[in-house]
Amino acid sequence: MDLHIAYSVSAAFALFVGAGMSALFLPKQNTLAQALLIAGGVCGLGAAAAFAFLNPQGGSLALFGGHFALSLPASFFFGLVSLGTLLSSLFAIGYLPRYALSLSFREVNLAFAFFVIGMCAVVLADSPAAFLFFWEVMSVAAYFLVIADKSEDSLKAGFIYFVMTQMGFFCLLAGFLLLSQGELFVPWEVLRGTAPLLGAKTLMCAFFLLFAGFGSKAGLVPLHQWLPYAHPQAPSHASALLSGSMLVVALYGFLNASLLFPSIPLSWALVVILVGLLSALFGALHAAVESDAKRLLAYSSIEHMGLLFAATGVLFGLMNSGGHVIIEVLKAGLFVFIIFHTANHFFFKTGLFLSIGAIMSETHTRDLDEMGGLARAWPIFSGVVLVLSLSAAALPPFGTFFSEWLLVQSLAHAAAVFSPLFAIIGAVMLAVVGLVAGLALFASVKMFATLFLGRPRTAHAEKVKPLPLTLTIAPALCAVCSAVSGFAVMPFIAPRLGAAMSSPLTDTSFLNATINVWYVLCFFMFAGGAAYLIQLFTVKKVRTTGTWDCGAPLTPRMQYSATGFAAPIRFFFRMLLVTKKDLVSVPASASNPWITAKRLDWSVNSIWERWFYARIGAGVLAAAHFIRRLQSGVVQAYLLLVLVTLVVTLILAL
Amino acid sequence: MIDIIIAIIQPILVLAVAPLFLGIVRKSKAHFQNRDGASVLQPYWALATLLKKDMTIPEWSSWVYHAVPIVVFACAFILALVTPAVGAGYTPDAASNVFFITGLLALGAAFLVMGGMDTGSTFGNMGSSREMTLAAIIEPTLFVSFTTLATLTSSWSLNGIVGSMVFGSWMTALPAAFALLALVYAALLENARYPVDNPATHLELTMVHEAMVLEYSGPYLALLEYASMLKLAVISILIMNIGLPFFMVMPGAPFENFFVACLFFAVKFIVAAFSIAVIETVVVKMRFYRMQEYALYAFLIAVAGFICFIALFR
Numbered sequence A: 001m002d003l004h005i006a007y008s009v010s011a012a013f014a015l016f017v018g019a020g021m022s023a024l025f026l027p028k029q030n031t032l033a034q035a036l037l038i039a040g041g042v043c044g045l046g047a048a049a050a051f052a053f054l055n056p057q058g059g060s061l062a063l064f065g066g067h068f069a070l071s072l073p074a075s076f077f078f079g080l081v082s083l084g085t086l087l088s089s090l091f092a093i094g095y096l097p098r099y100a101l102s103l104s105f106r107e108v109n110l111a112f113a114f115f116v117i118g119m120c121a122v123v124l125a126d127s128p129a130a131f132l133f134f135w136e137v138m139s140v141a142a143y144f145l146v147i148a149d150k151s152e153d154s155l156k157a158g159f160i161y162f163v164m165t166q167m168g169f170f171c172l173l174a175g176f177l178l179l180s181q182g183e184l185f186v187p188w189e190v191l192r193g194t195a196p197l198l199g200a201k202t203l204m205c206a207f208f209l210l211f212a213g214f215g216s217k218a219g220l221v222p223l224h225q226w227l228p229y230a231h232p233q234a235p236s237h238a239s240a241l242l243s244g245s246m247l248v249v250a251l252y253g254f255l256n257a258s259l260l261f262p263s264i265p266l267s268w269a270l271v272v273i274l275v276g277l278l279s280a281l282f283g284a285l286h287a288a289v290e291s292d293a294k295r296l297l298a299y300s301s302i303e304h305m306g307l308l309f310a311a312t313g314v315l316f317g318l319m320n321s322g323g324h325v326i327i328e329v330l331k332a333g334l335f336v337f338i339i340f341h342t343a344n345h346f347f348f349k350t351g352l353f354l355s356i357g358a359i360m361s362e363t364h365t366r367d368l369d370e371m372g373g374l375a376r377a378w379p380i381f382s383g384v385v386l387v388l389s390l391s392a393a394a395l396p397p398f399g400t401f402f403s404e405w406l407l408v409q410s411l412a413h414a415a416a417v418f419s420p421l422f423a424i425i426g427a428v429m430l431a432v433v434g435l436v437a438g439l440a441l442f443a444s445v446k447m448f449a450t451l452f453l454g455r456p457r458t459a460h461a462e463k464v465k466p467l468p469l470t471l472t473i474a475p476a477l478c479a480v481c482s483a484v485s486g487f488a489v490m491p492f493i494a495p496r497l498g499a500a501m502s503s504p505l506t507d508t509s510f511l512n513a514t515i516n517v518w519y520v521l522c523f524f525m526f527a528g529g530a531a532y533l534i535q536l537f538t539v540k541k542v543r544t545t546g547t548w549d550c551g552a553p554l555t556p557r558m559q560y561s562a563t564g565f566a567a568p569i570r571f572f573f574r575m576l577l578v579t580k581k582d583l584v585s586v587p588a589s590a591s592n593p594w595i596t597a598k599r600l601d602w603s604v605n606s607i608w609e610r611w612f613y614a615r616i617g618a619g620v621l622a623a624a625h626f627i628r629r630l631q632s633g634v635v636q637a638y639l640l641l642v643l644v645t646l647v648v649t650l651i652l653a654l
Numbered sequence B: 001m002i003d004i005i006i007a008i009i010q011p012i013l014v015l016a017v018a019p020l021f022l023g024i025v026r027k028s029k030a031h032f033q034n035r036d037g038a039s040v041l042q043p044y045w046a047l048a049t050l051l052k053k054d055m056t057i058p059e060w061s062s063w064v065y066h067a068v069p070i071v072v073f074a075c076a077f078i079l080a081l082v083t084p085a086v087g088a089g090y091t092p093d094a095a096s097n098v099f100f101i102t103g104l105l106a107l108g109a110a111f112l113v114m115g116g117m118d119t120g121s122t123f124g125n126m127g128s129s130r131e132m133t134l135a136a137i138i139e140p141t142l143f144v145s146f147t148t149l150a151t152l153t154s155s156w157s158l159n160g161i162v163g164s165m166v167f168g169s170w171m172t173a174l175p176a177a178f179a180l181l182a183l184v185y186a187a188l189l190e191n192a193r194y195p196v197d198n199p200a201t202h203l204e205l206t207m208v209h210e211a212m213v214l215e216y217s218g219p220y221l222a223l224l225e226y227a228s229m230l231k232l233a234v235i236s237i238l239i240m241n242i243g244l245p246f247f248m249v250m251p252g253a254p255f256e257n258f259f260v261a262c263l264f265f266a267v268k269f270i271v272a273a274f275s276i277a278v279i280e281t282v283v284v285k286m287r288f289y290r291m292q293e294y295a296l297y298a299f300l301i302a303v304a305g306f307i308c309f310i311a312l313f314r
Helices: A002-027 A031-054 A073-099 A105-126 A128-144 A150-180 A188-197 A200-218 A227-233 A238-256 A266-289 A294-320 A323-364 A379-392 A399-417 A420-452 A469-497 A517-538 A565-572 A607-630 A635-653 B002-032 B042-052 B064-084 B098-118 B122-137 B139-153 B158-166 B170-190 B217-245 B255-282 B288-313
Strands: A060-061 A069-073 A509-511 A513-515 A542-546 A578-587 A596-605 B055-058
Touching: A002 A060, A002 A069, A002 A073, A002 A105, A002 A323, A002 A635, A031 A069, A031 A073, A031 A105, A069 A105, A073 A105, A073 A238, A073 A323, A073 A469, A105 A238, A128 A150, A128 A227, A128 A238, A150 A188, A150 A200, A150 A227, A150 A238, A150 A266, A150 B255, A188 A469, A200 A294, A227 A238, A238 A294, A238 A323, A238 B255, A266 A294, A266 A565, A294 A323, A294 A399, A294 A420, A323 A379, A323 A399, A323 A469, A323 B158, A379 A399, A379 A420, A379 A469, A379 B064, A399 A420, A399 A509, A399 B098, A399 B139, A399 B288, A420 A607, A420 B002, A420 B098, A420 B122, A420 B139, A420 B288, A469 A517, A513 B002, A517 B064, A517 B217, A542 B139, A565 B122, A565 B288, A596 A607, B002 B042, B002 B064, B002 B217, B002 B255, B055 B217, B064 B170, B064 B217, B098 B122, B098 B158, B098 B217, B122 B139, B122 B288, B139 B158, B139 B170, B139 B288, B158 B217, B170 B217, B170 B288, B217 B255
Parallel strands: A542 B055
Antiparallel strands: A060 A069, A509 A513, A578 A596
């Protein structure tokens, strides 16, 4: 059976390469490339599922003659990436031809194939060298996806992304070089054996370099800067993979690397928790006030990655104090949260990016302020997006609610059982997670409501044609996965938390807290059914009338825009959001100064951009200004510089 | 057998008396304002009238507009089913986990907001924007105060919290009082009462809840109104039961206890309604753009409760 799995993984890679080749040599053929990618995704998913099913206790399977291996965690992430490829390519069959004029199939599909190969190989890599090589393949291929439409914005976003990702890569390279003492070609297992021999300072440097490298990929503050620019610029099926899968690969990289360390002291864990929570809060706040649909989703990714990294930090902290039964259960709970939430985030984020792609291909804008009323045009599709949005808002009865329940309940337990200091840390985390959950709810509802409800705000949203089935089916699959993961997965993970499993109606117990997915579901059926019956028997005559307008006719622009909807949040959190508001008046007539054209310039900026990046940029410019004095054009001065450099080099070298 | 009967009677009782609660609140408020006020049974007549009426639907609405009353009512209905009113412990713990309850409140709020957004009018949109903001910023308070109560009673379900409070020691009173006060803040906010919202007017300066349901009429409005009555009554009773956990009937108790519990339920019910009327009379409405202060007070009180708990029990 192992052989079959290995063949299946090889087949997946071969199909991905084949997709790339077909894109290269048959540039007019989009469907063929996507079909090969889908087939590869199916092979990968099958191999991952078969491996996880046959080796539930762990174990590993060497692939391609070493340097690659399939282990239980790797199979989970490999399966997710394969599934992401499958869904995105399924969507791209109908989606890419709509952009035949602005995108080149050859470039997009070739970059996409290499991006997928990179991600799959990263999670399967069994040595730092293989890991780093394919990491770079993934990052560079992603760059070409970001600049796919060659617009000014895309090139700028691509530039920011490329600089940040290379910085991240060098952090990773330095970290792995330190950790392996230059032996990059040895398997992880050997590294795990040699790492404890290193000094404490070396380990600390390596850990934080790796954290910075993986954190910059996962969009943790302050290295998130590229994410809200780059993710929205890629074609939507690629954005789905960037946000749904690449961030997950970064998380996998971090988890995998952290296992190499002999122990992770509490102080390191606290740094991880702090960075994670700041990212979650930052992402949630910006998602709540953002009016660009795809940037909103990108910020929401930062938020969810922040939550996942914070939970990882708590897990590290608990590793230090093992033994007690409560701590063991908490560890299990957080571990299940990380796995379960990764999957849920993948489902709804992939689905939402694909949905926004479908909407954009009809409305030709991603500005929420210009949308509205789409539910009347696309009733079924709006139902799909509603499910995905509620899932993103972590509302019952969807999977995300149950995964966040695990996190919240873990933190609450931590607040309940630990020594005063840690109890207060737990409570503070709980409060932050509460605020993050509230803001995420705000962002999701805002996005759904301004896209689909009310009247179309502009002609963009008014003149939409029916969506073809090819664009609806992939988001619908994601919505089904989000819904199913709620009530189907929880009973499977319950045994990990220590509850006896005799029937599907067993409570999921987590220490003394219990929740039962089936009760939740039955309640919703029962209560919803009761409400439906009431309205069935009482609603007799329905008249369609105009909305109450106070006597003056309503126009679509009178509705709240997404920007207006978020005004209270912008006001309440104005300390954390750098808002700028200027009324610019330009004289319109030379003779009369009173006639002016007025325009409101306003923007929400990231606090990091203002206080971190802008400062660094100003510092670099000032330094450049200072150094420029050396460039006097006098040959003697340059010769002197050469001499000084030579002397300094010799002193350092000898 | 007796347990099953009580388990069935309890939610029916709550569903039946919820409009009465609002009636008592309105009557006492009118009394404080030197008015006679309508009968305490007025909300029942209002609901019956609405159910009989025809309905109008705004021309810009979609299918979501029709789904809103069903989901909002379902959320309030579930809340009424799982909350201990007369007796504690009659519904499974796994059905009333505190974080499930917060999720349920959020779900109801989210759908109500969608209803307000699906009308094409500025009024509904304004109420929606405000309601969503309030639901977002009160979440930390709910989390922390529920955690304090849950750790005090080592139970994470509403039934367990109320049930353990019955046997609680006086040590728990201080942290529980803070947590309850924070919950009162949250309850006033969730139910659109003073000082957060003015339930009596449709004036655009004050309204949150009424603005969202402005376009609804007939049976849909009846469902939404009944849902808000249920939510108000259930949350108030819950707070009363945590604060004064006396004379609750427990599983295994004889049937006579149920009548005693019902009697005391009636007392708590009236006291809760009367207290809301008192609060609404002595407190002034806050400006909406000061709601971050209100949420912050609530949060600080909740945190004070938790710190009290740490100081007393560790």
